Amino acid sequence: MMGDILGRTNHPDPYNYLNFERPQLKNGAGAGANINKETRNIAQKLEESGKNIVVFWGSQSGTAEGFAQRLAREISLRWGQESMMADLSDYDPATISEIPSTKLAIFIVSTYGEGDPSDNTADFWNWITKAGDVSLSNLHYVAFGLGNTNYKFYNRVVDVIVEGLEKLNAQALMPVGRANDAEGATEEDFMAWKDSLFTIFKEKLGFQEVEAKYIPTLNVEEDESLEPIDLHHGEPSNQTDSHKGAAQSSPVRTLSITNSRELFTASDRNCLHMDVDLSDQPELTYKTGDHLAIWPTNPDSEVELLLEVLGLSSRRDVPVIIRPVDPATKITLPTPTNATALLRCYLEICAPVNRDNVRDLAQFAPTAEAKAYLTKLGQDKEYYADFINRTHLNLGRLLQLACPGQTWSNLPLSYLVETLPHIRPRYYSISSSSVVSPRKPSITAIVSSTPLPDNSNEMVHGVTSNYLLAISQQTRSQPHPHGITYHLNGPSNALEGGKIFAHIRRSKFKLPITSKTPLVMVGAGTGLAPFRAFLSERCQVQKIGKEIGQMILFFGCRTPDEDFIYREELEEFQSILGDKLRLVTAFSRKEGTPRQYVQDKVSEYGEDVVRLINEGASFYICGRAGMAREVEKVVGSTMQKTKGWSDDEVNNWSKAVKKKNKWQEDVWG
Template sequence: MASLSQLASQWNIPPELLDELSKYATPTGLADYAALAVIAGVSGAYISRGYLWDQPDPYAYLAYERPQLKNGGQAGANANKETRNIAQKLEESGKNIVVFWGSQSGTAEGFAHRLAREISVRWGQESMTADLSDYDPITITEIPNTKLAIFIVSTYGEGDPSDNTVDFWSWINKAKDVSLPSLRYAAFGLGNTNYKFYNKVVDVIVEGLDKFGAQALMPVGKANDAEGATEEDFMSWKDQLFSVFKEQLGFQEIEAKYTPSLLIQEDESLEPIDLHHGEPHGQADGKANQSSAVRTLSISNSRELFTSSDRHCLHMDLDLTNQPELTYKTGDHLAIWPGNPDSEVELLLQVLGTSERRDIPLHIKAIDSATKVTIPSPTSTNALFRYYLEICAPVNRDNVRDLAQFAPTPEAKAYLTQLGQDKDNYASFINRTHLNLGRLLQLACPGQTWSDIPLSYLTETLPHIRPRYYSISSSSVVSPRKPSITAIATTTPLPDNSSELVHGVTSNYLLAISQQAQSQPHPYGVTYHLNGPSNALEGGKVFAHIRRSKFKLPITGKTPLVMVGAGTGLAPFRAFLSERCQVQKIGKDVGQMILFFGCRNPNEDFIYQQELEEMQKVLGDKLRVVTAFSRKEGTPRKYVQDRVSEFGDDVVKLIDEGGSFYVCGRAGMAREVEKAVGETMRKVKGWSEDEVNNWSKAVKRKNKWQEDVWG
């Protein structure tokens, strides 16, 4: 420690003043020593602040950070000096038509890009696509009547808008004194009649536009995914739109030739370290306040839940230890970003004649200022086909027809042209074969390479790989740093060849990881590059992110619960019950619960059966488990909706006591469960159809009825 003379020299204190101070600086009694001790303690505490105590949270900035800066959405556009005024953007870029999209899974976005591209090449109209979250909704009022706006939006869940449609949805529902007399528009919605609010989002948007005085060019179009008709519904509506172009607007159709919107060039001067090798880029699907960033997570444990030899269901525990900024809550979803199978990547590279140049660095640039480059650049062909593009999806009829122009032989051109023009023939063909791009090209022209297909065409037309979402099957109270997921590996035999299986990309990717951990091959011989880009996933890791969900337990543990799940729909209820067990273990009361669970056979696919039995022991008479087996030998088929009807009085009793109702599984099942509950309410309470409907709307509005459904 420095002496007084040293301090005096350092601070320029005169010697005579130092002598005077020293008379008072020397302690002479117990009180002086006590005072000095207090002063030393306070000084030490102050100096050590931020080091030994009151350390700042390294992730506190996330609470104040503008998430849009990360995701290419709202503020992200501002950060890149992009205008948020769509009318201004149309004027600056010289575009006549804007195709807005609101998409949750990527289908509506893909349709928007296809439509804008076809409008340009077939009708010579300058067009662009626009993410609804990239522009301020009010600016559509400035679009002049010399231009057109087209809306392609999806509906999911209980009539919910996609994440990127939320701001526009809110504006069109709440805006007042808005006038759109100069806006000419057309609209197409994507929905599913298995859901109660079929295509609600497009209906609400159209109603709002009409209320504000906008001019509809044609009736709203709607796709119904319940019948697998989304693709053909879109193409039928597109043909009607083009008839309007020709007959009402006087547009002249021109010979359609591919015109790239992207410039993809090789650059061998780049080093591997400069490239994007396949890591997920940017923000996860949806807004940053609903989805975390994509991170590398370790799989700490994996086990199979089925005893069947030909069906596989996985339980996987993931580890958040090395990603402290990631947290989850019970009921949230975990998204897995997959890679494509080795065989499909190799086949496509081979049929395109690019195997030898797969690792050559590529620059991807937008030719048009209105085009947003969504693939990270620079990259490589190998990364494109393995991690960035959905090469395993069936080829849509538009693309089949377009591919004909690149055919290496007249016979191949004729084959694809005929297949793409005949709706019924194409539907039959794709259902029998499920051919993806590589297999289609190989079939159309065996032994030939399709070297004339521009890489830019494939990058523009193939869907981008999207994450697959899984309900988290663990409780954040019980297992805060190790969320688990439950995934069934899907394999579908082809009608014409039952030995040929179509493998679900992500579920079989997870199965391959699980088998590798046990030094076992994939049961169907499917292989993936499991070490990931630049070996980032070596040692059993995945790229993943967490998405917030509204599927939540009530705040109070005393609230009764009715839970209905089939198959892997049991996953979130495993988490719910685990949390309720923990609440009871610490001495707090929990409400009455009924779990309805359905599967095929109790001896094959009754997942988590032992765990449920253990939970019943803990919860005692607070939990009743009611099972439904659809393929149990010697017994009639039972589904969860049947069992809900059988126990209708108990269900109504818990609902009347303020209970919350939950359904997880396929949308068709959820619809049947709702019918069963409605019929029970009608019988027990003597209600009319209108009273049942009003009750249903009320409990959903209060979040007393929640669904986590798909398909």
């Protein structure tokens, strides 16, 4: 089906990596002048770079991007095929029609929210759903989607894209693959699909499998001539995101935390309220309902462990420059930098090591025993699954466990840069009103420290929430409750005095334009955060004499004594708003009472909910996706019973209110 592909020698500008270099570097300005000359025609890019397989990715959180990177590398190393990964937003969508039949396009795309495409998929999504007189009959493709059955529109994005490709006569080599993260199966779903793809490579395309040995696509080279001022020491940047994504977000800035307090009374759990000051950053503004993105760093213990195991402790601060071996490789990490910054601020070293990487690491093992151990762990699915249920398998711990006391001097830093996920910000719903507190947004963050299912003595600590807890504890001159430490002063002491790197991301989760519009709000746990902001704003609007619509807030937590966050503030809102606000609570672990969840209360107060909906209420849900799905089911069945609707009428109503933004969700997991 696919003919032989001849290599090309007319490569495009190989200096794209200089986009991340400091302007102080003497060669940076001249070479960087060509950065924007990269073509946006993917067919031309494939031809110029001599590639015959392109792995497109569309990702909001970075998972799909990571899969695309892994797949492109493995295709090159294991099958000897020239491949590249491509951000969907980097190329004009219509140019896929120019990809010849001798090449293969692979799409790996995620779905999030209400069946929405990622920011960098949006342009391609718009094109593929509207393209008319276009033929893709020459395009051979495969597709894999990332989704979660807790969301109503499970894997909608990949399904819509595949439907569009088929309408334009593109030719699929195999059925679409779908990952389901509801049970944490995304990784294994991807690997099973990848194995099926490789069977197609062998049986349909006639590719010959070769022994997979690591061949770097980039070089990480020491350069001691560079001065500290030339380096990136850990400062994050979000300006390499897709055009749409960048438009939705402010630049990353250094922000002060002016107030931090504990919201839980339980001794073994933490939930933080933090006020952040925008006063020193006049260009940063937010609107009620927006998100604050926090850029974390990795814990000191994990950084030190990995530096030691890799034999880099003594050279941790030596400057390194990251350069592509292949000009088609896009460098997305700041350079030049050093090993400390890479492991502390730029790479997700706390993430579990997937089976693919476990298997690949065997080739760098210092001993035959370590090689055999990693090979078995990487190849045996059941053995691996059992192992990770008993221990948290991040890179440093794995290397130490596989070969205690040995230095992995054969494991190059370039491998880590190529294979480890990059640190990305975590997004928190802003829990303050921009009307009431325009320069001091607040966030509400539950701290994640979870025992392993088969090993209650070992905890898996959420990176960002524990980083925030460490900052909060520092302001009280107290240690982190689990003894975790971080480099809280940040690169070049930029974060000294309780500061964070953060940016604002715009959200569609907004109050109605008119304050007379009724509201139905459903939140569980920290899902209360945006509703604290909504109610605060409505109180302020009422104070200046404007009419306020009826509101009902459903809030759920474990017990009224331990984790009923913002209880006093909600009571104050109730006092100010009077009969305009009804607060309905559900407690899942209240002693002496049956378990109740917010969806149970929505059902119990179904008549009131339907009445407000009939009066034009906007409906909001914030919390876990599984909860949101149950709430939608309850509301749908209540509407059906009240109005005598059929299933189709309920579905049509649901689509209509969402299209009008009368039903909004801010959900996760």
